Amino acid sequence: MLNHPYFIMHFPFNIFLLPLLTFSYSLHAATLSSSQSVLAQGSSLLVEKKDHLVSPNRLFTAGFHQIGQNAYCFAIWFTQPMADGKVTLVWMANRDEPVNGKQSKFSLWKSGNLVLRDADRRVWTSNTKSNEPMQLKLLDSGNLVLTPINSKSYIWQSFSSPTDTILPNQPFTKDTTLTSSRSLTNFSSGFYSLYFDNDNVIKLLYNSDEVTSVYWPSPWLVSWAAGRRTYNNSRFAMLDSKGHFASTDDLIFDTSDYGKTLPRRLTLDVDGNIRIYTLNKRWWSVSWQALSTTCAIHGICGPNSLCTYSPVSGRTCACMHGYKAKNHSDSSSGCEPTFNFTKPPENYDFIKLPFVEFYGFDSGYSAKSTFNECRKTCLDDSNCKAFQFNFNEGSGSFACYVKTLLYNGFYKGTPFNTYLKLPKTNVLSYNENVANQSKLECSTSVIELKRPYEKNSANGTLKFMLWFSIILGSIEVVCFLFFYFITKAPSSTTTQAYLAIATGFKRFAYDEIVKASRKFSEEIGRGGGGIVYKGKLPDNRVVAIKVLHDAMQGEAEFLAEMSTIGRINHMNLIETYGYCAEGKHRILVYEYMENGSLANSLSSANKLGWQKRFEIAIGMAKGLSYLHEECLEWVLHCDVKPHNILLDVDYNPKVADFGLSKLFHQDVREDSAFSRIRGTRGYMAPEWVFNLPITSKVDVYSYGMVVLEMITGRSPSCDQGIDYDETMEQKRLVDWVRVKVHEARGNLAETQIMEILDPMMKEETEISQMKNLLRVALQCVEEDKDARPTMSEVVKILLHSDKDY
Known part of the structure; x- marks a missing residue:
């Protein structure tokens, strides 16, 4: 009311008219x-x-x-x-x-x-x-x-189903999600979500048709390093009327104007940032925001673009050299190349983008690499769009990251350098001193509905003629369709336009699967989920074809689940090339892994040395961490075991069959517990047996069991008849290892190590690595799920910890 123009211009006089103006405003609102x-x-x-x-x-x-x-x-x-x-x-x-x-x-x-x-x-x-x-x-x-x-x-x-805003004293719980608007002028659901994940932490998620990734808190940090606490089950947060925000994951802060009871709102804005606004004199002022570096928000400029920030001009999105805007009026659409990547490697070269990082989507990683090795790896890979070559101070060497998608690009500073792959003609025309003029603007699209309305005053005769024409036309259409279908040969494939999936997979017809597998002639594996056959696609790619046992799932439901899995992309997860959903057939087409499963390698003498086993443990942890913390929250594996860890030609591990428990069965209760036991005996967490809520910690337990099996060479799926004490009864693998550690009083000597270790590795083991890996495995198999680490914490410990028992 103090901003009323008349009030501002004549303040000395209108102090006496304030009651009258207040009454006038109230009367206007009431009428x-x-x-x-x-x-x-x-x-x-x-x-x-x-x-x-x-x-x-x-x-x-x-x-x-x-x-x-x-x-x-x-x-x-x-x-x-x-x-x-x-x-x-x-x-x-x-x-x-x-x-x-x-x-x-x-x-x-x-x-x-x-x-x-x-x-x-x-x-x-x-x-x-x-x-x-x-x-x-x-x-x-x-x-x-x-x-x-x-x-x-x-x-x-309405407080139970918010859109993009919560108000003071409005609960934010595990059952509520904030979703940003598409743009400032289009209020439909956008790309960003704020939610409680399965580890009880509030997170921000970018979710487009092509990719999905968590960006707040920083995904490379474990929860405790980001100031969050996972040891809670209530998942509750609230902003009070004075500007104090508190959450059960220890996200606690006060707004800059804390203390006064003012109109406020917490909003997930169209740019993916959370801000708290305070209303003051008909203006909303920002009193807190989650991210100060707006270019760090994933997907903010779309694919193949660079984000820059200036205190004067704010955030700017621009296409890189060799790329053009998909839609000049919508920055979220990003950019597309003006060329294709189908030419031979000798036709390409690179331009250096100093201090630029593209976070995520590494199809390959080498901790120790030369520049020429990294450059050649990208040139030889037709899917490689760029590579990142950085000096790692921790290891004292250069690391190579091969990028298949260029998302989240921005100027991050030293030591980041990205080398963009372009045709040589584009490289020759590049001038690093000239700014790219292909700027992207925020979306200005406006929703418009165009529908005719029925006229209530229409003449009765006209209505009769209209309905008569409609009925007659309908009869003709039915007759035509009847004649068409009884004379047309049945199609061998179902309609593919019915429910499209924006994932990049191919939808195979069943006839194509039969041909690729040579009528399912070469079986390479089988399990509870289905039978796997070796096959070859028309483009000569060798593939693994998994025929699922459970064919009762509806087509729309199956395709919806495939849409989610299709957005998952990580070097330690098996790549899905396509699927078949035709009639009763539900089939998945995977990349073929030359060295089969980890189970086969563990059972083969002298096949896996210590260093390979240690690298496999790290790779498994990275893949599961990606599933748990950078994808949609339902992606739990539920059956981590050596048979579902596949090894490529270099023995790099890839987790397979992730999400299939969800694909097969949709009977998940609201308390996050499944209605029946999943997994394989010996690798299942206690939660399954005692009917406790199922979280990502069941995968952590199974991971620990797999690691113990790699260390000891003994399967946990049956009792171990190990004569470590004549007076003790036979115990399971975990109990036996814990006894050995207890006997050593936590300080394992070489004697205990040799007793625990797989006999095939005793002469080549790195003792400190073995101790650290054993410590992690025993933490993962704790009976209490809250005592187990998250998979991201496991990755950090294995990569950076040098502590021994």
């Missing part, structure tokens, strides 16, 4: 078109009449809000417009499916159900039902609640 505070049962809010609900304190309004041309959402917003005349939305019921500006209505049915109808269909519903008299109320907190009359209990509330 908004068809506004009210409660929606009674059997009543509706109509879009044409601009019906509204207003909170008793007049701070919030709920109703139809225009978000585009003839496009409306049922929303909640701050009643007072900002200085630019716009209102601030805090919740939307139908952000991804706007309704028309005519004949749309929001109703409280007599059954107790809230229903939002478009001009011609139902768009949104609360799915509630009650025999008691109900009412819909907008509270002073901004919470829209459905409650029985004369009762304080809620059967539905």
Whole structure:
């Protein structure tokens, strides 16, 4: 009110008119078109009449809000417009499916159900039902609640299903997620999400059709190093009215203006950053934000682009040399190459991008490499787009990272240097002193609905003729289709346009699978999930073809799961080339691994030395860490064992069959516990047996069992008949190893090491590595899941720890 133009221009005089102006504003708010505070049962809010609900304190309004041309959402917003005349939305019921500006209505049915109808269909519903008299109320907190009359209990509330904003004292729990808007002018769901993951930590996730990655807290840090705590199960956070935020994962802070009770909001903005805003004199000021380096937000400029930041001009997205913008009006679309990568290696060269890093998507990594070796690796790989060559102070050597996708590019500073792969003609035309002019702008798209409306005053004769024509035309179409299908030979493949997957896999017809596998003639493995055959694709790629036993899953459901797996990309996870979902057949096509499974190698004499086993343990941990902490939260393996760890020609490990427990079975309860036991005897965590909630820690336990098997050479799937004490009964592998460690009082001597170690490795073992790996394995197989480390912590320990027992 203090920003009223008249008040500002005549302040000395208007001090006496303040009560009158306040009364005038309240009167205006109270007389908004068809506004009210409660929606009674059997009543509706109509879009044409601009019906509204207003909170008793007049701070919030709920109703139809225009978000585009003839496009409306049922929303909640701050009643007072900002200085630019716009209102601030805090919740939307139908952000991804706007309704028309005519004949749309929001109703409280007599059954107790809230229903939002478009001009011609139902768009949104609360799915509630009650025999008691109900009412819909907008509270002073901004919470829209459905409650029985004369009762304080809620059967539905908007606070339980936020969009991109939470308000003071609104709980943020394991069941709620914030999703950013697509752009400043397009309020549909965007690419960024804020959520509690399975390790009880609040995280920010970038999720596009092509890639998925966590970027806050920093994914290369373990939880404790990022100031977070995983040892909690409640998963609860809240911002209070004074500006204090507290979460059960130890994310605790105060806003810069903490202490005063002011209108505030925590919003996941379109750029993927979380900010807390405080309302002051019709302006929103930022009082806290999660990331100060906006270019560190994943996907902010789309693929094949570079992000730069200046305090003056802010964030800028630009295409690299040799690339052009996909969509000049939308920076999130990124850039695309002006060439292709199909030419022979000798046609390409590199340009240096000093201080530039592209985080993630390393198809290859070498801890010790020369520049020429790294350069040649990228040239020989047709999928390589660039390579990163950095000096690692910890190891005192140069590391090589081969990049197959160029995401998250920005100027990070020393020691990062990226070498961009381009045709030699593009390299010759590159001038590093000339800035790339192919700039990308934020999206300015506006939603527009174009639908005809039925005219209620139409002439009766015209209606009759219209319906007669429709019925006659329908009969003709049915006859034509009947004749067409009875005369047409049946197709050998199902329709592929029915449910597209933006993953880059190929969808194979069953006939193609039969041909590639030579009628399933060469079996190379089998398990509980299915039988694996060797095959060869028309482009001469050798593949592994897995025919799944469980063929009862619906096609749409199977394709939806494949869409998620298709966005997973890591050097220690098996690559999926394609799939078949035709009739009752559910088949996966994987890359072929020359050295088979870890189980086969462990059972073969002198095949795996100590160093290879240690590197396999690190690679397994990296793959599982990626699944647990950089993908969608449901990706748990649930069956980690040597048979599901495959080895390539250089014995690099790749985790296989990840996600198949979810693919096969959809009976997951709300408490994160599965309804039946998964996994293989000997590798299963105690949670399965005692029906405890299933988290990523079940994979950690199984990983520990696999590592113990690699160290000892003994399988945990059966009791070990080891005569370590005549008076003791036979014990399992874990108990036996713990006894040996206990006998040594935590300080393993060479005698105990030789007793534990696989006899095939006793002469070549690195003692300090063995002790560290054994320590990690025993931590992973703790009975209490909270005592086990996360997989990212395991990776850090194995890569950087030099402590012994």
